[in-house]
Amino acid sequence: MILKPLPQASARSDYRLVVFDFDGTLADSFDWFVRALNGIAPRYRFRPIAPAERDRLRDLPARMVLRQLGVTWWKLPVVAHALRRRMADDLDGIRLFAGVAPMLRELADAGLALGIVSSNAERTVCRLLGPENLRPVRYLECGAAIHGKQARLRQVLSAARVAPAQAIYIGDEIRDIEAARGVGMAAGAVLWGYNSAQALRAHRPDHVFASMDQIAHEMSPRRRG
Numbered sequence: 001m002i003l004k005p006l007p008q009a010s011a012r013s014d015y016r017l018v019v020f021d022f023d024g025t026l027a028d029s030f031d032w033f034v035r036a037l038n039g040i041a042p043r044y045r046f047r048p049i050a051p052a053e054r055d056r057l058r059d060l061p062a063r064m065v066l067r068q069l070g071v072t073w074w075k076l077p078v079v080a081h082a083l084r085r086r087m088a089d090d091l092d093g094i095r096l097f098a099g100v101a102p103m104l105r106e107l108a109d110a111g112l113a114l115g116i117v118s119s120n121a122e123r124t125v126c127r128l129l130g131p132e133n134l135r136p137v138r139y140l141e142c143g144a145a146i147h148g149k150q151a152r153l154r155q156v157l158s159a160a161r162v163a164p165a166q167a168i169y170i171g172d173e174i175r176d177i178e179a180a181r182g183v184g185m186a187a188g189a190v191l192w193g194y195n196s197a198q199a200l201r202a203h204r205p206d207h208v209f210a211s212m213d214q215i216a217h218e219m220s221p222r223r224r225g
Contacts, residue, residue, distance in 0.1 A: 015186070017162040018107055018219055019139070019153065021171030022118035022125050024193030029087070029094045033194075036086045037069075044079055046070040058196040061174040062146060076146055084121045084143070091127060097192065099212030101133050108136035110220040113160055115139030117152045117169065117179075149179035157183065168207070170215065177203045188215075 023029045038048035046069045049057065057065050071079055087094070108114055114137050118125055122142035126134055139159055141152035157164060164184030169176060172193020177200070180187035189205040191197045201208065209215050 014221070015112065015166055015168050015219065017113045017115065017139075017157070017160050017167040019115040019117055019156055019167065019169045019185075021169070021173070021176050021193075022116055022120050022128075022142075024172035025170060025176075025190050026096055026100050026116075027094055027128055028097050028192075030194055032087070032090070032093045033083070036083055036090075040079065040082050040086070041069075044071070044075055044082070046075070046079075055196070058194065059199045061178075061195075063175075066146075080119065080146055084119075084124065088121055088124050091124065094128060096128065096133070097212065103212040103216045104133055104136045106216040107219055112219065112221070113138050113162070115141070115156045115160070117141045117144060117149055117156060119144045119146060119149070147175065149175070150182040153179060153183045153185060157185075168219070170207075170209070172200075174199060174203055177205050190215075 020026055023033070034049055034054065041048040049069065057068070060068070066076070104114060116125060116137055116139070118141075120142055122140060125140070125142050129137070139156045141155055144152045153169060157167060160167075165186075168186040168188050169180035170188035170190065171177070171180075172190050173195045177187040177189060186206040187203075188207040188209060189200040189203075190209045191200065197208075207218060209218070
């Protein structure tokens, strides 16, 4: 979904396009996700996440977590759909991380095009962001399969007419790093999301962010210039 045309980028910018994951990166949804996954576990016949194993599972890629819970590959689309539906009906339990709004505004004001590629539903992403935070976002690709983000990133790159080397995908999971690398984009990892800092650093992302301010500082061509 293309929301606005791509502006002329600053000549000083290393990146012309910054694309964000949503859950765990912009939205604080990990606790909700664990509760929701455990809630549907009996229906889809996989085991729930035990409190004692939460930290250990954060060190693993999503595919390994699901395998350990007993979610077979053919159940993935059904489970993902059930989680999206639950979230759409339960937005009160989810909030954006502090600092999202000023970070998005600063990057947009600096001349960068912004996008979001998420496995979550577009309606949910738009409602949680709200009109003000959505305004700087020009490219929105939602509803990606759990391992289908590469195709959505390619669509954003094509719509923005930006070379992969001029774009970065910022997420909170190992699969986000893998998706970025799979299409030739730089990979950015935030340290407050689903996967642990140790697991993310082990996959050597191009940028590691400990705060929203750091994203604004390192990505903004005005700051770097």
